[in-house]
Amino acid sequence: MTSQHQNNTGVGSDWEPDPGVVAFAEQLGVPVSLELLELALTHRSYAYEHGGVPHNERLEFLGDSILGQAVTVMLYRDFPELDEGQLAKRRASLVSTIALAEIARGIGLGEQVRLGKGEDLTGGRDKASILADTMEAVIGATYLSAGPEQATALVLRLVDPLVNNPERFGAAMDPKTSLQEAAALIGASAPVYDIVSTGPDHNRRFVATVTVGPYTATGSGSSKKHAEMAAALEAWTDISARTS
Incomplete structure (x- = not known):
């Protein structure tokens, strides 16, 4: 049995937050747990190189659902003139890998992702799939830390610049x-x-x-x-x- 207490984020009782994570949390503007946020920023390549520490894929799974729900409700309420097919296309675009990567780049997420050396050396910090997955994990961490209202507010704030940009819908869909x-x-x-x-x-x-x-x-x-x-x-x- 290890002498170091482990909590449900996989960090020990003597854990201290990285200054970059603290600054990133302040930038997000939501009361997110720093432990959960660091977990959300931990890619599986980092986990593999550090003895199998917890990584962000479970939080990514959760965040994907929160993101989809928040965007769906927003589109339904704000665009009453759109039919089901048009709403579906807009939702698919706003939750797409390219949209999430664009959002992630806008808030400097790539600088904070914890990557394995190989992934880092091959441009992982700007790779759309890694940025998008990590963005979803951050949303999941926010949901667990601050609840559904704060998580939804974060999603809507992040996607707002993209909502009325019609050019991106065609590219994301096809x-x-x-x-x-x-x-x-x-x-x-x-x-x-x-x-x-x-x-x-x-x-x-x-x-x-x-x-x-x-x-x-x-x-x-x-x-x-x-x-x-x-x-x-x-x-x-x-x-x-x-x-x-």
């Missing part, structure tokens, strides 16, 4: 077509995708790299389709930002 259109606008050939897979058959992960003229982007997912879509979204966002 990123491969949007990327083809962007390629045509810059006079580049059609996007070319290259896919590799890792892991056992029951837990296979796919990584897609897409090349469009001078631009390249990567994306990952549980299927080839999802990996290609994530890569296309990354490329579309990059091209749009550089050519706008």
Whole structure:
């Protein structure tokens, strides 16, 4: 039996918060537990390299549900003119990997994520899938710390800048077509995708790299389709930002 008491966040009784986590909590503006927030910022690559310490995937699971509910209710209330199909498209866009990554970049989340060395060296702090998953985990930590009202308020504050941006809805819903259109606008050939897979058959992960003229982007997912879509979204966002 270890002499160090462990609480349900997986940290010991002598734990002290990282100054960066404290500053990030203040930036969020919600009364979130610092222990839970640090857990939310811990990627599985970090956990693997540090003896299997707890990581953020359970909080991510929770945050995904909280995010979806908050966005669904907001859209239903604020857009009475939209039918079910239009509401579904907007919701899918606002909770998409690219939207969450955009939000995460806006609040400097990447700087605070605890990553393994390999993931850090390969650009993990700006990888859309890692940023999106961590953003969901932060929402989950807020829910457990401060309750549903505070978590919902945080979600709505974070997504508010994206709600009335119609350009992003098309890209998030059909990123491969949007990327083809962007390629045509810059006079580049059609996007070319290259896919590799890792892991056992029951837990296979796919990584897609897409090349469009001078631009390249990567994306990952549980299927080839999802990996290609994530890569296309990354490329579309990059091209749009550089050519706008």
